[in-house]
Amino acid sequence: MITSLQNEKVKKWMKLHKRKGRNQTGLFLAEGFHIVEEAYKSGWEIAEIIIAEETACPDWGRHLPIVTVSKKIMQHITQTETPQGIVATVNIKPSTEVLGNTVLLIDAVQDPGNLGTIIRTADAAGFSAVMLGEGTVDLYNDKVIRSTQGSLFHLPVVQTNLQEKIPELQKRGYTVWAAALQDADSYESLRVSEKQALIVGNEGSGIRDEIIHLVDQSVSIPIYGKAESLNVSVAAGILMYYIKS
Structure with missing residues (x-):
């Protein structure tokens, strides 16, 4: 379990709060059970799932790379006052234009x-x-x-x-x-x-x-x-x- 704010992964996740960091890495953060599951069900590539201690990973995500962090770290990397205990780093999809009517x-x-x-x-x-x-x-x-x-x-x-x-x-x-x-x-x-x-x-x-x-x-x-x-x-x-x- 990651417990230090100085951990390199934590530093990388924090950079994703800024547009510059997202552009440099091609990743963004998706937070909360519903939004992370929607990304997965919609075929977006999840790089890793970040789970807070004492939070269970959903069954659909158990085959993905999982990182466990302390509640302190989860609070640090999330942007909500009461985080649900799950965040995913998701690959930004290449921009493809598909037009309908x-x-x-x-x-x-x-x-x-x-x-x-x-x-x-x-x-x-x-x-x-x-x-x-x-x-x-x-x-x-x-x-x-x-x-x-x-x-x-x-x-x-x-x-x-x-x-x-x-x-x-x-x-x-x-x-x-x-x-x-x-x-x-x-x-x-x-x-x-x-x-x-x-x-x-x-x-x-x-x-x-x-x-x-x-x-x-x-x-x-x-x-x-x-x-x-x-x-x-x-x-x-x-x-x-x-x-x-």
Whole structure:
């Protein structure tokens, strides 16, 4: 059992809390029984399972490399106040683009909870792919992973340049909508295309002008109360379910 914070494995795991460390190693940390199991069941390659003392490894993981650590070490390498006692180091999958008829594009969403919730909702709504543009929070940020509740492992999520990707999608027959507040038509008045892409943007500034200028249609969600706008993850959910309905 590993009990020292100076252990080389512990130092390596701690580096995975930063994007730089994840990029250098090609690994990220998945925390909690449900999320680790979803990674395994979805065919992602688990490098090793880290188990806290007095915590039983699930049956499905017993054939994988297992490292036992003290509760102190588990508390040190996890990012939750009450860790469940299991963490996995998971290999980052090479970015492969698999497109279906419904694609979500994300422009500079910076809150990890929002991004994770959007990915989870895209999975639930049956969207076929999610594309992350520049300025978006790192997909393998621990809060993003926890907020996806495993949906990260269920559908393709790729990094891309939106200014290049939008014209490419249009050439391939997609109609591209941008969720916006100004110069936009209510989503309920619009007909969904057979191949539909939707863009949502930054929490504070929305979708960048250079992106808006490329889309086929700006769409809005009616505000019936006094709120100025909706949270981006809520807006994304409403529009994705409308597109899939």
